[in-house]
Amino acid sequence: MDPTGIGVFVGVDVAKEEHFCQAIGAEGAGLFARAVGNNEADLEGMIDQAEGSGRVVLVVDTTSSGAHLLLAAAARRRIPVAYVTGLQMRRAAELYAGVAKTDPRDAFVLADFARRNADRLAWVTITDEVLTRMRVLSGHDEDLAADSTRTINRLRDAMVSVSPGLERVLGSKLAQRGVRELLVRWPTPTAMRAAGKTRIRNLLKKYYSNKPHKAVELTDRIWVALGAQTITLAGEATWGEVITKKVDALERITAERKELTAAIEEVFPSHPLAEILISVPGIGVRTGARILTEVGDPHRFANGSRLASYAGLAPTIRRSGRTQNTTRRHPGGNHRLKNAMYWTAFSASRYDPAARVYYQRKRTEGKSHTTALLCVARRRCDLILAVLKNQTLYNPPEPAPEPV
Secondary structure, three states, X not given: OOOOOOOEEEEEEOOXXXXXXXXXXXXXXXXXXXXXXXXXXXXXXXXXXXXXXOOEEEEEOOOOHHHHHHHHHHHHOOOOEEEOOHHHHHHHHOOOOOOOOOHHHHHHHHHHHHHHOHHHOEEEOOOOHHHHHHHHHHHHHHHHHHHHHHHHHHHHHHHHHHOHHHHHHHHHHOOOHHHHXXXXXXXXXXXXXXXXXXXXXXXXXXXXXXXXXHHHHHHHHHXXXXXXXXXXXXXHHHHHHHHHHHHHHHHHHHHHHHHHHHHHHHHHHHOOOHHHHHOOOOOOHHHHHHHHHXXXXXXXXXXXXXXXXXXXXXXXXXOOOOOOOEEEOOOOOOHHHHHHHHHHHHHHHHHOHHHHHHHHHHHHOOOOHHHHHHHHHHXXXXXXXXXXXXXXXXXXXXXXXXXO
């Protein structure tokens, strides 16, 4: 997006019922400030009013559901939309007088910040139906992943309430179907002792059919934990009911995520860039769909550095007084894209020879595991943006010749 020639910056404080819009000219003069209903007629009227003063750009600080109609109206009129992140918005607001938090002030800050920093804005791309469907599915999958984490944490807390030793054995294995089935049938230490070691082992063997020795080892560890605690804690039966309900909730979430994965796998290949993106080592269907939906049009990023900055993967320099130059992780950026890039780097560092060499080099330099993975993720921004822009499959580099 070329920011030159913009005549009107319209800051939009998005809300469910109505948005507050503040229009500012290129020189900073206020044009209008008013509430606009979140309906097609009012939004079209606001755009018409703004276009009477020049080329228009809308500026928002969210692209959530409340902004969807606004974005669709802008896309139909070919009005560019700039996105200011929450962190940028908070820091920008501190530069303006006053501490009040009002819709008119937020809309003004958005418009004036965009006017002063037009060359640094991130632009919301006009997406097609396939990309929109992937964004919805990926977002729902992300919500379910968060629900799964919360449910597991509560389930582990309930298990600690009846047997800390048993939680240490089974808490980290709740993603396994056999462990969940075990807790549904016998959720408390008393119930497990009554079931007996043989029945527990036979149940686990059904889910470890390829590795029966794993079922035997896990059963032995369970029995050791049960034998180490002879005290029956208060409320064990009630906690058992809670454990059963939490396991049932986790089963439902897991089943829904499997359905979502199937839906994403069905729609993802229909995108023209899907085959190109998945040719890059370390990128699967889930991460590929997330990267595509967050990157959108790859041509809106001038280079890999811009993409890394947008994702929050570019390190920031810290230097003050006598303090030596140091770098630290970027606290902002698009966290959904950063998370997807991190997991692709994690996978690539294990299976892609080039990424594994770079990861080991960073570890040799003294960087921690996480920092080294973030370095790999930053480097892969250049690679991913290149293949998307050129629309060519990834071609792995030739291995370096062995020294004679």
